[in-house]
Every structure is written in structure tokens, then in C-alpha cells.
Amino acid sequence: MGISIVVTSGKGGVGKTTTTANISTALASMNQKVCMIDLDIGLRNLDSVLGLTNRIVYDVLDVASQRVAISQALVRDPRFDDNLYLLAASQFEDKYALDKESISGIVEYLKSRFDFVIIDCPAGIEEGFQNAVSVADGALIVTNPEVSSISDSDRVVGILEELNMPVTPHLIINRIRKNMINNGTSMNITDIVDHLGIPLIGVVIDEDDVIYASNSGQTIVNDPNSEAGRGYKNIAKRMLGETIPLDLFDAEEKKQGFIGRLFGRS
């Protein structure tokens, strides 16, 4: 039986969709069977960043209203053999047409056929968010080292705490700007983790290449030159139980000072 994980944040634009795409492809490359579900009804994005838009015939609302079977709606990503599938969001129907029961049924079915069901959650804390988090076993909270993102993540953690998920929510600090770390103007990572009070599963550096890749429907995890890619890949590895110390995401000696600044040690 697989596990369902919702990627959420509260704040929009912090990297939920990018994170969903990248860790899903990383897991698929590590021989896991992964199904992604885009629950950002109305403004679907997950398909575009993966270059799968043209392959969408049916979407999640078609499945929820039982017009088609799930297997007909699943879009296979041809780059990962049989390991990566996408259930796309719909663009045209009212998001309120999707309810907790129907999503729950879909997720349960997918858990029986995949190792991981990764759910891309809409921004905000309204009904779309509530539906997405209600069906997940665990959550990845994506935050940026920036005050409004952290405040929103705090709010979301508070909401998730009430839901008592089987797996405790974990934190990803995304889009860390290297130049701000280097000149000491970034928020301190340790302070962020202490403030939010949930376990940190990974940090990802902000890189132009991430955008460049997604603009061409690619993820960055298999680019050996990308630090962001390495960050996402390490998150996937940790999800599979590997212990990867956070300060080894960049192993080169000369960058020790940077790592020290990253974690607030001078």
C-alpha cells in the first residue's frame, strides 16, 4: 500500500508545483511508482512544468463525476517507463464540484497501485486546500525564507496539527537565495525551523535553471550541475529513508563557509 503526500504552503508562488514535479521525478528515477495529482482546479500547472499538457485527455473531475475510469485519465510520462503518472486538474469546471469523498476514493485507489501519491495543493486555505489535505497521509510544507511565506506556513501547520495526520508534516525551505546567504541578509534557517516547529526534510537553493527547465517541460533533478536539483533529489532520498546530512548537499570544502552561514553558524 502506498502513501499519499500533499505538497502545500498557504502562500502562493513558493514552489509547490515545482517541488511536486521534481521530487516525483526523482522518486520515479529511483524505481518508485509515483502518481501525481494536481488539485489546483481551475489554474492547473503541474502538467505544464512537466511538458505533459498535450497528453491530457481526461482530468480529475471527469474521474470524480464518474464519466471515465481513473486508468483512462492517468497520463503516463514517457521518460520514466512505467514509474510516473499524472492525474491532471481540470481547467473548466467549478472547483466546488469536487468533494472530499470523491477525492478520497481516487487517492485510496491510487495508493493500492503506486508507492507514492503526491498531491499538488492549491494556494490558500479554502475549500481546495481543505479537500487536498483531508485525503493525505502526510504533508510537505514548502516555505521560502521570507516573512509572509513563513507566516502562511505557520497558519497551515496549525491547521494540519488539528487534522492529526498519520505522518507528521515536514518542512522544505525552498528558493534560498545564495547571495542573501552570502551577504548575511537572509533569514536564518535554524530560526525558521525553530519557529515553525516541524522537522526539516530539505532545503533547496533558488536557481534560474529551475525556471529554465520547467519552461521546457523538464525537471532539474537529473542535472548533475544543479544545486537545486541536488536539493530536491536529497529530499526524495530522505523520503525513502536515507539519512543525508543537510550540510552535505554541497560537499565541496570551499563552500563550508557558505554552509555555516546557511545554518547561522559563523
Add this chain to the structure above:
Amino acid sequence: MNNVVFKGNKEGIVVTFNDEANLEDSIKDFKELILQQNLGAEDKSIKFFVKTGSRQLSSERLLEIKTILSKYPQIDLQSLESDVLSKDDVEEKIEESNINIETGIIRSGQKREYQGDLIFLGTLHPSAQISATGSVYILGEVSGIVQAGYPDNTSANILGNLAKVAQVRIADTFEIVADGNSEKYTDNQYAYLDDIHSISVDDIKNFKN
């Protein structure tokens, strides 16, 4: 045993209603006894202290007694009390003196309410709020809104390190700590509502419960 007893002392007259007697009869006797006091001609006022013993009278009955007394302008009713409280009143009093202990993280957007006093050992995030009907004793990290005496308990206090609190609220008043008040609010203080219904602070060593 009489239904009602009048007993004079140096303060005035203590009226005791026998709590095992029939109430109708007692009130009749009460009217009689007042007449017998012969208060008619006197100008000077006389104090009455009325006790109903182990019985709690209904508001109608209390009104009846007050109405009877109001016909005699010389009678100055000082107190009308019973030895007992209703169960609801008792529960309310217990709740009010209840001490809550909070050790958790109160997150952005959350508002927690507490009946009675609160000892806060947790962490209060910005844009979070804790609200107690009694006093709040701050021992943890607080950066949100702290409210004591909700909604109208003006004798409630907030004690502890007030320097980083966003807003201090007591009963229906509030003060923004940052607004030029950084000298007013420091560590080891207590905040209270003064005579002009505004929030004042003092050194915690001057706090008297």
C-alpha cells in the same frame, strides 16, 4: 421556631427568615413585624440586614421583599443575602478561579480562549492570540496578542515580560506595544487597568493579588 426573627444590634435590625418555614407565611409575618416596629413618626433612618439562610429566593420573591420595604422610607436596606449559591453560580466561580497551563505553540491565525487564569509557558506567534477571562502570567515566548479579563473583568492583570507582546488587552481596552511604548513595556512587569480605565504598568515586585 418563628418564621421570621427581627433582632436589633448596634448597626440596625437583622431580619432572619427561617429557611425551613413556609415562605408565604414568612413574608406575611415579615410585613406584620415591620408594622410592629412603629416606624411611622421617626425621621431617622434605620438599617436593615436581611438573611434568608440556606434558601435562595427567586427574583420575584426578592422583589416582593424589596417592595414591602420600599413603603417605609426610613428603612435603609443594607443587604439581602442567602448562605447558599446555585450550582450554576458555583460552577462559574470554580471556572473563574481555574488556572490553565498552556505549553504549546499558538500559531498565526489561532486564537485560544481560557476560562480563569492562564499560566503561559508556550510560544505565541505573531498574529496569534491568547484570551483569558482571568489574569495571564507570561513565562514563555510571546509575540502576539495577549488578552486578560475577557470580556469585562477589569481587575485582571498581565504579568511577565511584556516587551515583545504585539498588543496588550485587558477587558475591553487595548494598547499597541510598539507605538512609542517601547520604554513603557519591559520585562518583569504587570499590566493593569487604572482608575481612568486605561492600561498602566508597574514593576512586578509591586504586584498584589
